[in-house]
Amino acid sequence: MTFFTRRTLVKGGTAAAAAGALTGPALLDWAKAWAQSAPWKPEKGAQLSILRWKYFVQSEDDAFVALMDSFTKATGVKVTIARESFEDVQPKASVAANTGAGPDLFWGLYSLPHLFPQKCLDVSDVADYLGKKYGGWVPTAITYGKGTGNKWLAIPVCYGGNLPNYRIEASKKAGFSKFPATTDELLAYAKAMKAQGTPGGMALGHASGDGNAWVYWCLWAFGGNVVDKNDKVIISSPETEKALEYAKQLYASMVPGTASWNDAFNNKAFLGGEIHWTNNGISIYVAAQNDPSKKQIAEDMDHGSWPVGPVGKPTEFALLFPLMAMTYTKYPQACKALMAYMLEADQFNKWLIASKGYLSHCLNAYDANPVWTADRKTTPYRDVAKRTLTAGGLGSVGEKAASAIADFVVLDMFAAVCTGREEPKGAIKIADRQLRRIYR
């Protein structure tokens, strides 16, 4: 199926190759040509409103706004952007779904669309188009998009990678020239870093991004799982206990106070030089580069991949950002046109570069984007989509997985054991009870 004439394809090709040096008129022509030949023609007089999570990297948001502007110029559809902090997107989307009125599109976290699957527009045609054009979706993106059904409820726009951030000099002094590759090495690393006065820390408060990222990694790395593939609760297992014991030892080498950390705390602490290793998206690195007084932190820091545990393979947990349209929207075709437009090479490449590595793609063709190789320190974030597991672990990514994450069941279990409030068996019992209720 060709949607383009050779002329527009060549124009589009040159535009993509010259990403960053693109001039306005060329983009406009291409965009207008796209709009004319795209299978989703926006309705007459369409106007869209989109609610997205508040940016962590300013340039990413600027590129997003520019992208929306170019869509408006190409199709005449005005797009209003609203931003909410991470944790507030889901409640707002839930209320909109319940009341049947609100923004047309939501760009949220994890399995948001699966909280109310009947209220999400079927976007299988957009997903198929993009998958065919750009080298296919990574398997986890397909799981997130479809859930257990056959229809795509949302377009997985990108992952937000969450990887270990560490200071190079301090780690070298502790005897580690690169970030530990196994969980045993990580424990030794943490102890050594604390002994020389440069400890690290990972969030154990209700930090929906950073906190969940590391506790799920830890749980899965030791073979523990929330549910099996039939959504039967299997958290009560010796593997889970091992994971909890490990986390407790790791916690002993962290700075005090991590049990009160939400997502912003570790950024503050790392940039303030109070901690020397943590887990985060690329926002710490970008912030350090942008602030002249923090340049030496930017030069002295690097990113690693999550260590591999006894299970022997990567068990990372990256944050997916799905984009969904609601069934109550008056302009479904315009929504689909916008979704497809956002992920077209010309827009998405520029956006990836502007986000400086904060966004990781789900379509294989974007492995070639220059942002991953321009700065060596950004490269670990390229493969995040391939190394991550999904929010349900072995089970479904539906409403139940979303509830379990949102209620911080696993995070509270780890926090209880690490802070010493509960013994592992007691904490597992509480978590098991809550999970059985959610998964009943």
Place this chain on the structure above:
Amino acid sequence: MADIALKSSGRAAPREATAWERLKTNNSWLSIWFMLPAAAFLILFLAYPLGLGVWLSFTDTKIGRSGEFVGIENYEWLWDDSVFWLSVFNTLLYTIVASAIKFAVGLYLALLLNENLPFKAILRAVVLIPFIVPTVLSAIAFWWIYDSQFSIVSWTLRNLGLISSNIDFLGDVWNARWSVIFANIWRGVPFVAITLLAGLQTVSPSLYEAATIDGATPWQRFRYITYPLLTPIIAVVMTFSVLFTFTDFQLIWVLTRGGPVNATQLMATLSYQRAIIAGQLGEGAAISTAMIPFLLAAILISWFGLQRRKWQQGESND
């Protein structure tokens, strides 16, 4: 013909009022109509949400889809939920300690402000500031004060040499509780103080003069004059204070989100987390509804207390 002429020339006899006319001037009937706007407002914005909340607690509604009636299943599950009981304990602890201290400090402040001080008006305005500042703003300020890395309190004490490492205000279970209670007290004292001050102004000075002439000490003056006459005001202000403290949400949410490990999780914040964030509306509604018995108890204590003449007039005959 003469009859008619006679009848029409005289004054008309008062005829029987129709049923409608009687109704129009009936006080009870009119009062219903006058009360209707206010009643509609109350029913729409108070009674209906309350009723809906209680109804929701008997269903398994989730955000995004409606649920069906499940009876008391939510309550049965909550009965065995340790996090729920922890939140009840936290709420009671928070309310009792904070209210008691707010009352003591508020009363003391009111007594001080009642004296003839220089700059009385300005002092009273300044004292009111913590209460006026939006809760979220003062919560964010406290959040920075309590930060485990960048706290000004830790920094000052460290520089004075009194402590060697930062205080973990919000990461340690009991530290977090006391920190949150302190923030609530800071916020709530002005309300109690200013209201009690207003009550103190109504105490007639002649009573104090008579007591002083009879040789009463300051403590005796307080114990036998001030306190009994203040009792009605105390009942009202403490009822409000307890109600507001028990249902506090903003302060906890901004400071700790209920952490660490649910140590500062109140029933209001747990209800929000379960209902809106985790999407389980039925269960969240059940937690909220579980607050009602406690609040009702607080109100009834005040209600029956105020019925007693002793509380109303401060005399010893009931």
